[in-house]
Amino acid sequence: MELQEWLGKLKGLSSEQLIKTHFGLQEKIKKHYKLRGEGNNLKKAISLCEQQIAMAPLVIKAMRDKHHEDLKVLSEINRNISEPDISDEFYAPAHHGYRQLCVILRKLKQFERVAELEVKRNAEGWSK
Template identity: 30%
Template sequence: MSILDLFKKKPKVNGIIKYLNLEGWWLNELSDEEREIILNIYSPMGSENSIIEGEICSSSQTQLHFFWGLIGWFNKPELRHIAYKLISKAETFIDKSSEPLDVHFFYSTKLEVFYKDRDLRPNGLELAIQSCEQQIANAPAAATAFKQKYDGNLPAHKGYAQLAIILEKQKRYDEAISLCEKAKSQGWAGDWDKRIERCDKRAKA
Protein backbone atom coordinates (compact mmCIF):
# COMPACT_ATOMS: atom_id res chain seq x y z
CA MET A 1 0.00 0.00 0.00
CA SER A 2 1.39 3.40 -0.96
CA ILE A 3 1.27 6.54 1.17
CA LEU A 4 -1.32 7.95 -1.21
CA ASP A 5 -3.59 4.97 -0.54
CA LEU A 6 -3.67 5.86 3.13
CA PHE A 7 -5.22 9.20 2.32
CA LYS A 8 -7.83 7.95 -0.10
CA LYS A 9 -11.32 8.59 1.19
CA LYS A 10 -13.64 5.65 1.29
CA PRO A 11 -17.02 6.31 -0.32
CA LYS A 12 -19.74 7.50 2.06
CA VAL A 13 -22.24 4.78 2.85
CA ASN A 14 -25.78 5.53 3.97
CA GLY A 15 -29.13 3.84 3.32
CA ILE A 16 -30.06 0.42 4.58
CA ILE A 17 -26.40 -0.66 4.57
CA LYS A 18 -25.57 1.95 7.21
CA TYR A 19 -28.78 1.36 9.18
CA LEU A 20 -28.00 -2.36 9.49
CA ASN A 21 -24.36 -1.71 10.39
CA LEU A 22 -23.12 -3.39 7.24
CA GLU A 23 -20.66 -0.69 6.17
CA GLY A 24 -17.66 -2.85 7.03
CA TRP A 25 -18.96 -5.73 4.93
CA TRP A 26 -19.85 -3.42 2.05
CA LEU A 27 -16.52 -1.62 1.93
CA ASN A 28 -14.10 -4.36 2.98
CA GLU A 29 -15.55 -7.73 1.96
CA LEU A 30 -16.78 -6.84 -1.52
CA SER A 31 -14.69 -5.81 -4.49
CA ASP A 32 -15.38 -2.64 -6.47
CA GLU A 33 -16.80 -4.80 -9.25
CA GLU A 34 -19.10 -6.70 -6.89
CA ARG A 35 -20.42 -3.48 -5.35
CA GLU A 36 -21.11 -2.06 -8.80
CA ILE A 37 -22.96 -5.21 -9.87
CA ILE A 38 -25.13 -5.17 -6.75
CA LEU A 39 -25.99 -1.49 -7.15
CA ASN A 40 -26.87 -1.99 -10.82
CA ILE A 41 -28.96 -5.13 -10.35
CA TYR A 42 -30.75 -4.72 -7.02
CA SER A 43 -33.76 -2.46 -7.45
CA PRO A 44 -36.72 -3.45 -5.24
CA MET A 45 -40.09 -1.87 -5.92
CA GLY A 46 -40.84 1.20 -3.87
CA SER A 47 -37.18 2.06 -3.31
CA GLU A 48 -36.25 5.55 -4.45
CA ASN A 49 -32.65 5.30 -3.33
CA SER A 50 -29.99 2.65 -3.70
CA ILE A 51 -29.02 0.60 -0.66
CA ILE A 52 -26.23 3.08 0.15
CA GLU A 53 -28.22 6.29 -0.26
CA GLY A 54 -30.61 8.22 1.92
CA GLU A 55 -31.08 8.41 5.66
CA ILE A 56 -33.05 5.58 7.28
CA CYS A 57 -34.25 6.19 10.81
CA SER A 58 -36.40 3.10 11.24
CA SER A 59 -36.83 -0.25 9.52
CA SER A 60 -38.27 -3.65 10.43
CA GLN A 61 -35.56 -5.37 8.41
CA THR A 62 -32.96 -7.47 10.15
CA GLN A 63 -29.58 -8.19 8.60
CA LEU A 64 -30.71 -11.70 7.67
CA HIS A 65 -33.97 -10.39 6.19
CA PHE A 66 -32.04 -7.92 4.05
CA PHE A 67 -29.75 -10.64 2.72
CA TRP A 68 -32.41 -13.18 1.79
CA GLY A 69 -34.23 -10.44 -0.09
CA LEU A 70 -31.02 -9.44 -1.85
CA ILE A 71 -29.82 -12.92 -2.82
CA GLY A 72 -32.77 -13.69 -5.08
CA TRP A 73 -31.74 -10.94 -7.49
CA PHE A 74 -28.56 -12.81 -8.36
CA ASN A 75 -29.87 -16.28 -9.15
CA LYS A 76 -28.80 -16.24 -12.78
CA PRO A 77 -25.82 -18.18 -14.17
CA GLU A 78 -23.75 -15.07 -14.80
CA LEU A 79 -24.53 -13.60 -11.37
CA ARG A 80 -24.59 -16.67 -9.18
CA HIS A 81 -21.07 -16.07 -7.90
CA ILE A 82 -22.49 -12.98 -6.21
CA ALA A 83 -25.33 -15.02 -4.75
CA TYR A 84 -22.87 -17.52 -3.26
CA LYS A 85 -20.93 -14.74 -1.59
CA LEU A 86 -24.12 -13.19 -0.18
CA ILE A 87 -25.25 -16.58 1.12
CA SER A 88 -21.97 -17.13 2.95
CA LYS A 89 -22.26 -13.76 4.65
CA ALA A 90 -25.94 -14.19 5.49
CA GLU A 91 -25.27 -17.46 7.30
CA THR A 92 -23.02 -15.63 9.77
CA PHE A 93 -26.11 -13.83 11.06
CA ILE A 94 -28.05 -16.98 11.95
CA ASP A 95 -28.14 -17.79 15.65
CA LYS A 96 -30.64 -18.73 18.36
CA SER A 97 -32.07 -15.20 18.38
CA SER A 98 -32.81 -15.11 14.63
CA GLU A 99 -36.42 -14.66 13.59
CA PRO A 100 -37.73 -18.08 12.48
CA LEU A 101 -39.34 -16.63 9.36
CA ASP A 102 -36.14 -14.88 8.33
CA VAL A 103 -34.35 -18.22 8.69
CA HIS A 104 -37.16 -19.96 6.78
CA PHE A 105 -37.04 -17.60 3.81
CA PHE A 106 -33.25 -17.45 3.77
CA TYR A 107 -32.93 -21.24 3.45
CA SER A 108 -35.66 -21.23 0.81
CA THR A 109 -33.64 -18.70 -1.20
CA LYS A 110 -30.39 -20.60 -0.59
CA LEU A 111 -32.07 -23.78 -1.83
CA GLU A 112 -33.20 -22.09 -5.04
CA VAL A 113 -29.67 -20.95 -5.80
CA PHE A 114 -27.95 -24.24 -5.03
CA TYR A 115 -30.54 -26.40 -6.77
CA LYS A 116 -30.00 -24.49 -10.00
CA ASP A 117 -26.37 -25.62 -9.93
CA ARG A 118 -27.03 -29.18 -8.77
CA ASP A 119 -25.56 -30.64 -11.97
CA LEU A 120 -22.91 -27.97 -12.53
CA ARG A 121 -20.85 -28.29 -9.35
CA PRO A 122 -19.13 -31.44 -8.05
CA ASN A 123 -21.10 -31.24 -4.80
CA GLY A 124 -24.06 -29.31 -6.19
CA LEU A 125 -26.77 -31.81 -5.31
CA GLU A 126 -25.33 -32.37 -1.83
CA LEU A 127 -25.43 -28.62 -1.16
CA ALA A 128 -29.03 -28.45 -2.36
CA ILE A 129 -30.00 -31.35 -0.09
CA GLN A 130 -28.22 -29.69 2.83
CA SER A 131 -30.24 -26.53 2.21
CA CYS A 132 -33.46 -28.56 2.27
CA GLU A 133 -32.45 -30.18 5.54
CA GLN A 134 -31.56 -26.81 7.08
CA GLN A 135 -34.96 -25.38 6.21
CA ILE A 136 -36.68 -28.52 7.46
CA ALA A 137 -34.83 -28.30 10.79
CA ASN A 138 -36.27 -24.81 11.21
CA ALA A 139 -39.77 -25.88 10.09
CA PRO A 140 -41.42 -26.29 13.54
CA ALA A 141 -40.32 -22.81 14.64
CA ALA A 142 -41.33 -21.35 11.27
CA ALA A 143 -44.76 -23.03 11.48
CA THR A 144 -45.38 -21.47 14.89
CA ALA A 145 -44.28 -18.06 13.63
CA PHE A 146 -46.51 -18.30 10.54
CA LYS A 147 -49.53 -19.16 12.68
CA GLN A 148 -48.85 -16.27 15.04
CA LYS A 149 -48.35 -13.73 12.26
CA TYR A 150 -50.87 -14.86 9.65
CA ASP A 151 -54.32 -16.36 9.70
CA GLY A 152 -55.18 -19.52 7.81
CA ASN A 153 -53.25 -22.61 6.86
CA LEU A 154 -49.52 -22.92 6.41
CA PRO A 155 -48.08 -22.31 2.92
CA ALA A 156 -46.00 -24.76 0.91
CA HIS A 157 -42.57 -25.63 2.24
CA LYS A 158 -39.87 -25.62 -0.41
CA GLY A 159 -37.39 -27.68 1.60
CA TYR A 160 -39.81 -30.52 2.27
CA ALA A 161 -41.15 -30.48 -1.29
CA GLN A 162 -37.77 -30.38 -3.02
CA LEU A 163 -36.21 -33.05 -0.83
CA ALA A 164 -39.22 -35.32 -1.39
CA ILE A 165 -38.73 -34.93 -5.15
CA ILE A 166 -35.03 -35.74 -4.85
CA LEU A 167 -35.64 -38.81 -2.70
CA GLU A 168 -38.29 -40.10 -5.08
CA LYS A 169 -36.00 -39.63 -8.08
CA GLN A 170 -33.31 -41.56 -6.21
CA LYS A 171 -35.86 -44.35 -5.59
CA ARG A 172 -35.53 -43.89 -1.83
CA TYR A 173 -39.26 -44.37 -1.50
CA ASP A 174 -39.46 -45.19 2.21
CA GLU A 175 -37.50 -42.06 3.08
CA ALA A 176 -39.69 -39.97 0.78
CA ILE A 177 -42.84 -41.34 2.40
CA SER A 178 -41.51 -40.62 5.89
CA LEU A 179 -40.58 -37.08 4.88
CA CYS A 180 -44.00 -36.40 3.37
CA GLU A 181 -45.73 -37.71 6.48
CA LYS A 182 -43.61 -35.39 8.61
CA ALA A 183 -44.44 -32.36 6.44
CA LYS A 184 -48.12 -33.25 6.49
CA SER A 185 -48.15 -33.69 10.27
CA GLN A 186 -46.70 -30.19 10.70
CA GLY A 187 -49.43 -28.74 8.50
CA TRP A 188 -47.41 -27.58 5.49
CA ALA A 189 -49.40 -27.33 2.27
CA GLY A 190 -48.55 -29.84 -0.45
CA ASP A 191 -49.67 -32.89 -2.40
CA TRP A 192 -48.31 -35.15 0.33
CA ASP A 193 -50.99 -37.84 0.08
CA LYS A 194 -50.50 -38.25 -3.68
CA ARG A 195 -46.74 -38.51 -3.33
CA ILE A 196 -47.06 -40.97 -0.44
CA GLU A 197 -49.43 -43.13 -2.49
CA ARG A 198 -47.20 -43.02 -5.56
CA CYS A 199 -44.04 -43.83 -3.60
CA ASP A 200 -45.79 -46.66 -1.80
CA LYS A 201 -46.83 -48.22 -5.10
CA ARG A 202 -43.34 -47.88 -6.55
CA ALA A 203 -41.77 -49.33 -3.43
CA LYS A 204 -43.97 -52.43 -3.75
CA ALA A 205 -43.50 -52.80 -7.51
Protein backbone atom coordinates in the same frame (compact mmCIF):
# COMPACT_ATOMS: atom_id res chain seq x y z
CA MET B 1 -21.91 -26.38 13.68
CA GLU B 2 -24.10 -29.39 14.40
CA LEU B 3 -27.75 -29.24 13.31
CA GLN B 4 -29.08 -29.52 16.89
CA GLU B 5 -26.79 -26.72 18.08
CA TRP B 6 -27.97 -24.55 15.18
CA LEU B 7 -31.62 -25.32 16.01
CA GLY B 8 -31.01 -24.38 19.64
CA LYS B 9 -29.78 -20.97 18.55
CA LEU B 10 -32.82 -20.48 16.32
CA LYS B 11 -35.19 -20.91 19.27
CA GLY B 12 -34.12 -17.50 20.55
CA LEU B 13 -35.12 -15.70 17.36
CA SER B 14 -38.29 -13.69 16.92
CA SER B 15 -41.06 -14.91 14.63
CA GLU B 16 -40.00 -12.45 11.95
CA GLN B 17 -36.36 -13.57 12.17
CA LEU B 18 -37.34 -17.24 11.91
CA ILE B 19 -39.51 -16.56 8.88
CA LYS B 20 -36.74 -14.51 7.26
CA THR B 21 -34.24 -17.34 7.86
CA HIS B 22 -36.72 -19.86 6.40
CA PHE B 23 -37.13 -17.89 3.17
CA GLY B 24 -33.39 -17.19 2.98
CA LEU B 25 -32.76 -20.94 3.03
CA GLN B 26 -35.42 -21.38 0.36
CA GLU B 27 -33.55 -19.04 -1.99
CA LYS B 28 -30.27 -20.88 -1.35
CA ILE B 29 -31.97 -24.23 -2.05
CA LYS B 30 -33.24 -22.89 -5.39
CA LYS B 31 -29.80 -21.56 -6.31
CA HIS B 32 -27.93 -24.78 -5.53
CA TYR B 33 -30.57 -27.08 -7.02
CA LYS B 34 -30.52 -25.10 -10.25
CA LEU B 35 -26.76 -25.78 -10.41
CA ARG B 36 -27.12 -29.42 -9.26
CA GLY B 37 -25.10 -30.80 -12.18
CA GLU B 38 -22.01 -28.81 -11.20
CA GLY B 39 -19.62 -29.55 -8.36
CA ASN B 40 -21.25 -30.36 -5.02
CA ASN B 41 -24.35 -28.22 -5.58
CA LEU B 42 -26.76 -31.16 -5.33
CA LYS B 43 -25.23 -32.19 -2.01
CA LYS B 44 -25.47 -28.58 -0.80
CA ALA B 45 -29.12 -28.35 -1.93
CA ILE B 46 -29.92 -31.53 0.02
CA SER B 47 -28.18 -30.18 3.11
CA LEU B 48 -30.07 -26.88 2.88
CA CYS B 49 -33.38 -28.75 2.46
CA GLU B 50 -32.59 -30.74 5.58
CA GLN B 51 -31.82 -27.53 7.48
CA GLN B 52 -35.07 -25.92 6.38
CA ILE B 53 -36.99 -29.08 7.32
CA ALA B 54 -35.31 -29.24 10.72
CA MET B 55 -36.50 -25.74 11.54
CA ALA B 56 -39.96 -26.26 10.02
CA PRO B 57 -41.81 -26.76 13.35
CA LEU B 58 -40.37 -23.48 14.67
CA VAL B 59 -41.24 -21.66 11.45
CA ILE B 60 -44.84 -22.84 11.16
CA LYS B 61 -45.44 -21.74 14.75
CA ALA B 62 -43.79 -18.39 13.97
CA MET B 63 -46.01 -18.01 10.89
CA ARG B 64 -49.12 -18.75 12.95
CA ASP B 65 -48.03 -16.32 15.66
CA LYS B 66 -47.30 -13.59 13.12
CA HIS B 67 -50.62 -14.23 11.42
CA HIS B 68 -52.49 -13.79 14.70
CA GLU B 69 -50.53 -10.66 15.58
CA ASP B 70 -51.28 -9.20 12.15
CA LEU B 71 -54.97 -10.04 12.64
CA LYS B 72 -55.06 -8.10 15.90
CA VAL B 73 -53.76 -5.04 14.11
CA LEU B 74 -56.13 -5.46 11.17
CA SER B 75 -59.10 -6.04 13.46
CA GLU B 76 -58.34 -2.82 15.30
CA ILE B 77 -58.07 -0.93 12.01
CA ASN B 78 -61.35 -2.47 10.79
CA ARG B 79 -63.13 -1.48 14.02
CA ASN B 80 -61.96 2.09 13.58
CA ILE B 81 -63.37 2.27 10.07
CA SER B 82 -66.52 0.19 10.77
CA GLU B 83 -65.43 -2.76 8.64
CA PRO B 84 -66.42 -6.30 9.63
CA ASP B 85 -63.82 -8.50 11.32
CA ILE B 86 -61.79 -10.73 9.07
CA SER B 87 -61.40 -14.48 9.47
CA ASP B 88 -58.64 -15.58 11.79
CA GLU B 89 -58.02 -18.90 10.02
CA PHE B 90 -54.35 -19.56 9.21
CA TYR B 91 -53.48 -21.27 5.95
CA ALA B 92 -49.96 -22.67 5.95
CA PRO B 93 -48.00 -22.34 2.72
CA ALA B 94 -46.22 -25.18 0.95
CA HIS B 95 -42.74 -25.90 2.27
CA HIS B 96 -40.06 -25.68 -0.42
CA GLY B 97 -37.47 -27.77 1.44
CA TYR B 98 -39.86 -30.69 1.87
CA ARG B 99 -41.00 -30.49 -1.73
CA GLN B 100 -37.49 -30.19 -3.20
CA LEU B 101 -35.98 -32.93 -1.06
CA CYS B 102 -38.84 -35.27 -1.97
CA VAL B 103 -38.18 -34.61 -5.68
CA ILE B 104 -34.50 -35.44 -5.20
CA LEU B 105 -35.22 -38.56 -3.16
CA ARG B 106 -37.76 -39.85 -5.69
CA LYS B 107 -35.10 -39.59 -8.40
CA LEU B 108 -32.78 -41.56 -6.10
CA LYS B 109 -35.59 -44.10 -5.55
CA GLN B 110 -35.58 -43.51 -1.78
CA PHE B 111 -39.33 -43.88 -1.50
CA GLU B 112 -39.44 -44.81 2.20
CA ARG B 113 -37.70 -41.58 3.11
CA VAL B 114 -40.12 -39.65 0.88
CA ALA B 115 -43.04 -41.22 2.71
CA GLU B 116 -41.50 -40.32 6.09
CA LEU B 117 -41.00 -36.70 5.01
CA GLU B 118 -44.57 -36.46 3.71
CA VAL B 119 -45.94 -37.74 7.04
CA LYS B 120 -43.78 -35.23 8.94
CA ARG B 121 -44.79 -32.35 6.64
CA ASN B 122 -48.49 -33.17 7.00
CA ALA B 123 -48.23 -33.55 10.79
CA GLU B 124 -46.67 -30.10 11.02
CA GLY B 125 -49.51 -28.62 8.95
CA TRP B 126 -47.71 -27.49 5.81
CA SER B 127 -49.61 -27.43 2.50
CA LYS B 128 -48.57 -29.83 -0.23
